[in-house]
Amino acid sequence: MITSKQLRDKWIKFYEGKGHLNIGAVSLIGDxxxxxxxxxxxxxxxxxxxxxxxxxxxxxxxxxxxxCVRTVDIDSVGDATHFTFFEMMGNxxxxxxxxxxxxxxxxxxxxxxxxxxxxxxCSTVFEGDDAAKRDTETAELLKSLGIKEENIFYxxxxxxxxxxxxxxxxxxxPDNEWFYPRDGKGDSSDFLTGNRYVxxxxxxxxxxxKTATGYEELTNKNVDTGFGLDRLLLFLNGYDDGYKTDxxxxxxxxxxxVSGKNYDEDEKARKAMRIIADHTRTSVMLIGxxxxxxxxxxxxxxxxRRLLRRAIRYCRDLNIDATEMIGVxxxxxxxxxxxxxxxxxxxxxxxxxxxxxxTKKFQATxxxxxxxxxxxxxxxxxxxxxxxxxDPSYVPETEITGKQAFRLYDTFGFPLELTKELAxxxxxTVDEKGFDEAFRxxxxxxxxxxxxAKGGLTERTEMTTRYHTATHIMLAGLRKMFGDKTEQxxxxxxxxxxRFDFNCDHKMTEEELKELEKFVNDVIAKKIDVxxxxxxxxxxxxxxxYGVFNPTSDDEVVSVYTIGEVDxxxxxxPHVNNTAxxxxxxxxxxxxxxxxxxxxxxxxx
Numbered sequence: 117m118i119t120s121k122q123l124r125d126k127w128i129k130f131y132e133g134k135g136h137l138n139i140g141a142v143s144l145i146g147d148x149x150x151x152x153x154x155x156x157x158x159x160x161x162x163x164x165x166x167x168x169x170x171x172x173x174x175x176x177x178x179x180x181x182x183x184c185v186r187t188v189d190i191d192s193v194g195d196a197t198h199f200t201f202f203e204m205m206g207n208x209x210x211x212x213x214x215x216x217x218x219x220x221x222x223x224x225x226x227x228x229x230x231x232x233x234x235x236x237x238c239s240t241v242f243e244g245d246d247a248a249k250r251d252t253e254t255a256e257l258l259k260s261l262g263i264k265e266e267n268i269f270y271x272x273x274x275x276x277x278x279x280x281x282x283x284x285x286x287x288x289x290p291d292n293e294w295f296y297p298r299d300g301k302g303d304s305s306d307f308l309t310g311n312r313y314v315x316x317x318x319x320x321x322x323x324x325x326k327t328a329t330g331y332e333e334l335t336n337k338n339v340d341t342g343f344g345l346d347r348l349l350l351f352l353n354g355y356d357d358g359y360k361t362d363x364x365x366x367x368x369x370x371x372x373x374v375s376g377k378n379y380d381e382d383e384k385a386r387k388a389m390r391i392i393a394d395h396t397r398t399s400v401m402l403i404g405x406x407x408x409x410x411x412x413x414x415x416x417x418x419x420x421r422r423l424l425r426r427a428i429r430y431c432r433d434l435n436i437d438a439t440e441m442i443g444v445x446x447x448x449x450x451x452x453x454x455x456x457x458x459x460x461x462x463x464x465x466x467x468x469x470x471x472x473x474x475t476k477k478f479q480a481t482x483x484x485x486x487x488x489x490x491x492x493x494x495x496x497x498x499x500x501x502x503x504x505x506x507d508p509s510y511v512p513e514t515e516i517t518g519k520q521a522f523r524l525y526d527t528f529g530f531p532l533e534l535t536k537e538l539a540x541x542x543x544x545t546v547d548e549k550g551f552d553e554a555f556r557x558x559x560x561x562x563x564x565x566x567x568x569a570k571g572g573l574t575e576r577t578e579m580t581t582r583y584h585t586a587t588h589i590m591l592a593g594l595r596k597m598f599g600d601k602t603e604q605x606x607x608x609x610x611x612x613x614x615r616f617d618f619n620c621d622h623k624m625t626e627e628e629l630k631e632l633e634k635f636v637n638d639v640i641a642k643k644i645d646v647x648x649x650x651x652x653x654x655x656x657x658x659x660x661x662y663g664v665f666n667p668t669s670d671d672e673v674v675s676v677y678t679i680g681e682v683d684x685x686x687x688x689x690p691h692v693n694n695t696a697x698x699x700x701x702x703x704x705x706x707x708x709x710x711x712x713x714x715x716x717x718x719x720x721x
Contacts, residue, residue: 123345134221142155144185145405145416157204168287177207179206181456185200194388196357203344215292215339218319237263241258241276242290258292278291284327288325295316298314321337322338323337364394366451391430395426399423400467401460404467425478521550532548532551582697582699583720584689585679586698592682603619606709619714624716644680646679646692647679650673701719704717
């Protein structure tokens with residue numbers, strides 16, 4: 117038996133022994149340069165260096181174990197082999213070694229370190245086409261190492277070639293994929309026709325430059341290797357279920373204990389446990405990331421929210437309270453990933469708090485939403501029965517309308533994907549185009565309702581009103597700290613958070629951020645009334661009011677919102693009646709917005 121820690125250590129020590137530098141893992145969250153929301157492959161953060169940029173370390177041999185997130189197969193999570201978070205073990209040569217060294221090292225790793233039988237290993241290489249030659253070089257190297265000739269398969273470009281689609285002048289080339297039979301038995305006669313063989317890893321050889329007319333050989337050739345830790349761990353331990361490894365065993369045992377259900381004997385419970393464990397693990401990694409995110413209705417935050425809400429929904433299948441996800445999260449932080457990802461330990465309470473907030477928020481509406489969904493189903497069934505009785509040739513309805521799906525989303529917080537999943541379990545579909553149309557109409561109505569409201573609100577709701585008032589108090593705190601020349605330079609507020617831009621000539625220190633946060637929370641704690649008055653613009657300014665406002669004349673009547681002795685701003689509203697309504701103010705990020713402008717992101721709890 118081999119543990120996940122031992123496997124990580126073996127990989128790193130093996131390649132460090134071959135002169136590689138362990139560069140560690142980078143953020144799971146895409147930085148915007150690669151066009152993807154999350155890092156979906158171990159090589160993705162290395163792309164600039166594979167494309168020719170020198171690595172900051174000055175080294176040309178690199179290795180690491182990199183966390184990745186892929187959610188394209190989220191609906192498949194619940195089976196034995198799909199995960200949304202996984203780790204890729206990688207190593208790279210930046211113009212250093214090439215095929216001879218790499219094939220030998222992979223062969224050594226598989227046979228000597230992991231004990232694979234060389235006579236059972238199968239390998240695929242590029243068969244060649246009109247644009248690029250057949251990769252006989254790799255095939256000959258494999259044979260010289262001891263791989264049987266009948267276990268080497270030439271496959272076309274769709275199987276054994278890597279390149280960036282739609283680009284010219286970038287490195288590309290053939291790859292060499294390694295396979296092993298699931299049962300470790302038999303010969304390779306069914307390699308191409310059966311599913312007995314599992315891909316263990318992949319060595320990509322970037323030896324060409326793509327041109328308008330074909331491919332040219334590169335002078336400096338690169339190697340990119342990727343082996344899935346989760347998959348290899350499963351294989352090395354002789355499992356056919358990825359949730360049996362030590363990565364998940366603690367979480368599964370915990371869910372068995374709190375639910376009283378047996379993972380091996382109850383198929384419905386097994387699926388629910390897998391989904392809860394997987395989605396909680398990914399949520400822990402995303403919230404605890406160095407660029408950690410929070411659940412929201414847009415972008416990466418929406419994916420996180422979808423994961424958490426899907427897990428919460430499946431807690432019902434185990435008849436457990438969704439707060440048990442906190443216990444699952446603690447296991448991943450403290451027992452599984454804390455050593456490999458120490459930031460998780462530092463952020464543990466923060467991670468658990470955020471999962472608890474989302475759990476409480478959604479669990480409160482889930483039961484009501486399920487009832488509403490069941491009403492939709494009952495309505496369809498009754499209509500079908502009634503119409504069938506009147507007309508035996510009647511074709512039964514099998515679709516939930518777009519308006520019904522949007523009501524579940526708008527009123528009960530059901531992501532469209534959750535409604536689709538629930539519908540699928542009933543043999544129904546969802547009118548997605550109708551949902552999109554209902555969503556579009558809703559947005560137009562919301563914009564009309566907001567009208568000329570100031571302050572960067574995306575829509576006027578109780579929550580955005582609270583955030584808007586909080587921006588006033590925060591700006592008052594910033595002016596107290598940095599002077600009255602501090603002004604709002606931009607704002608964006610939605611149901612989930614506030615974003616506020618202001619002029620500042622430096623990055624705020626941790627001490628300054630703590631001071632600002634304390635200022636806002638002290639004002640909230642004082643329970644100060646927020647008072648609206650209407651005054652001519654020149655009189656409002658004379659009384660100390662300020663704000664981003666361009667009057668048509670000095671005597672134009674404006675709205676002034678006053679918060680005790682704290683703040684007096686000219687503003688179009690809306691605002692709460694008392695600061696006590698705001699809850700607790702927490703700054704989540706401070707960053708540059710543009711030259712001389714800083715940006716603060718914050719939440720209210």
